[in-house]
Amino acid sequence: MRRYRIVLAVDDSLVDRKLIEKLLTNFSCKVTTAENGQRALEILGLGDGQHNSKKNDLKVNLIITDYCMPGMTGYELLKKIKESPTMKEIPVVIVSSENIPTRINKCLEEGAQEFMLKPLKQSDVKKLSCHIMKVNKSCKGRPFMGR
Amino acid sequence: MDRNQVHRQVALMRQSFFDQGFLDEQFIQLEELQDEANPNFVEEVVTLYYRDSTRLILNIEQALEKSPLDFNKLDCHMHQFKGSSSSIGAKKVKSECTQFREYCKAGNGEGCMRTFQQLKKEYAILKKKLETYFQMARQAGPKEIACRPKPKLDICPDLEKNYVGWIPSRFRYTFSF
Numbered sequence: 001m002r003r004y005r006i007v008l009a010v011d012d013s014l015v016d017r018k019l020i021e022k023l024l025t026n027f028s029c030k031v032t033t034a035e036n037g038q039r040a041l042e043i044l045g046l047g048d049g050q051h052n053s054k055k056n057d058l059k060v061n062l063i064i065t066d067y068c069m070p071g072m073t074g075y076e077l078l079k080k081i082k083e084s085p086t087m088k089e090i091p092v093v094i095v096s097s098e099n100i101p102t103r104i105n106k107c108l109e110e111g112a113q114e115f116m117l118k119p120l121k122q123s124d125v126k127k128l129s130c131h132i133m134k135v136n137k138s139c140k141g142r143p144f145m146g147r
Numbered sequence: 148m149d150r151n152q153v154h155r156q157v158a159l160m161r162q163s164f165f166d167q168g169f170l171d172e173q174f175i176q177l178e179e180l181q182d183e184a185n186p187n188f189v190e191e192v193v194t195l196y197y198r199d200s201t202r203l204i205l206n207i208e209q210a211l212e213k214s215p216l217d218f219n220k221l222d223c224h225m226h227q228f229k230g231s232s233s234s235i236g237a238k239k240v241k242s243e244c245t246q247f248r249e250y251c252k253a254g255n256g257e258g259c260m261r262t263f264q265q266l267k268k269e270y271a272i273l274k275k276k277l278e279t280y281f282q283m284a285r286q287a288g289p290k291e292i293a294c295r296p297k298p299k300l301d302i303c304p305d306l307e308k309n310y311v312g313w314i315p316s317r318f319r320y321t322f323s324f
Contacts, residue, residue, distance in 0.1 A: 014199045015231045018192055022180045068226065097230050119173050119234045122180070 005029040008058065010040040010065035010077065016118070020064060023125045032058055037072030040065065046084050060090055062128065067096035067103065075107055082111045093128060095120060153287040160280050169273055174236030190281045196235045197274055203228040211260060221259060222251040239269040
């Protein structure tokens with residue numbers, strides 16, 4: 001029986017998308033990438049004009065999103081996900097190249113599971129393991145701020 | 148030159164990148180991600196970086212020609228460029244990016260332009276070095292010593308799979324033709 005963890009990775013950088021995809025694939029995750037927030041919402045079935053219960057929406061276990069993106073920021077994407085009755089339980093991890101405490105607090109207060117610093121390392125992805133497991137499993141994940 | 152000598156040369160070249168500050172430990176992260184499924188992963192990422200950053204460099208060049216300078220826009224472009232450079236471990240390039248952003252915050256146009264010239268130099272130097280490196284590594288071929296295939300790490304801790312380590316990249320590399 002396959003035990004894929006399905007992760008949606010959102011980042012406007014081509015290089016970073018390739019990196020996160022490989023990082024997660026090496027940890028036996030199945031990865032879908034999106035280059036911006038709008039595209040991410042469409043993949044989740046939360047795009048404009050989409051209904052919540054489409055059959056072919058992607059069922060994800062985890063969403064990892066960059067903070068700084070043109071158009072919709074990772075924070076705004078986080079808010080939209082948390083507003084959705086179908087998606088709000090999915091853990092969302094925000095990644096950023098900048099270590100700004102107000103930014104970190106803002107994201108955690110809005111419901112982000114973790115905030116991590118870029119560039120991501122294998123040890124960072126390993127720390128996400130409990131969030132990639134089934135959502136109803138209790139997880140002692142404390143807010144973690146990378147290195 | 149026999150294969151062992153070529154391998155040694157490649158290893159020395161690689162070490163010099165770290166010793167001379169061209170690359171940092173993020174490059175090692177890329178190397179450690181390389182495996183049988185993606186035997187050319189490092190070269191692919193670096194190639195992608197150089198291809199993608201051409202556009203970013205052009206954006207910055209165009210923005211630097213405007214008068215007056217839009218420091219917010221410049222900073223935004225540089226933030227993106229710095230991010231990608233950081234992701235491949237391009238240490239000197241990243242350092243120039245940081246300097247550039249400092250000048251943006253200070254509204255120092257001259258400083259920006261000077262730093263950008265330096266940045267482009269470092270960027271080009273690194274490109275040439277990495278191109279040579281990958282070419283030599285390809286010529287050297289895979290090492291004679293058989294490498295244990297890197298096990299897929301199971302991210303679910305409650306299962307009874309053994310957590311097996313892997314050979315750090317500095318002791319092995321495999322490049323296929």
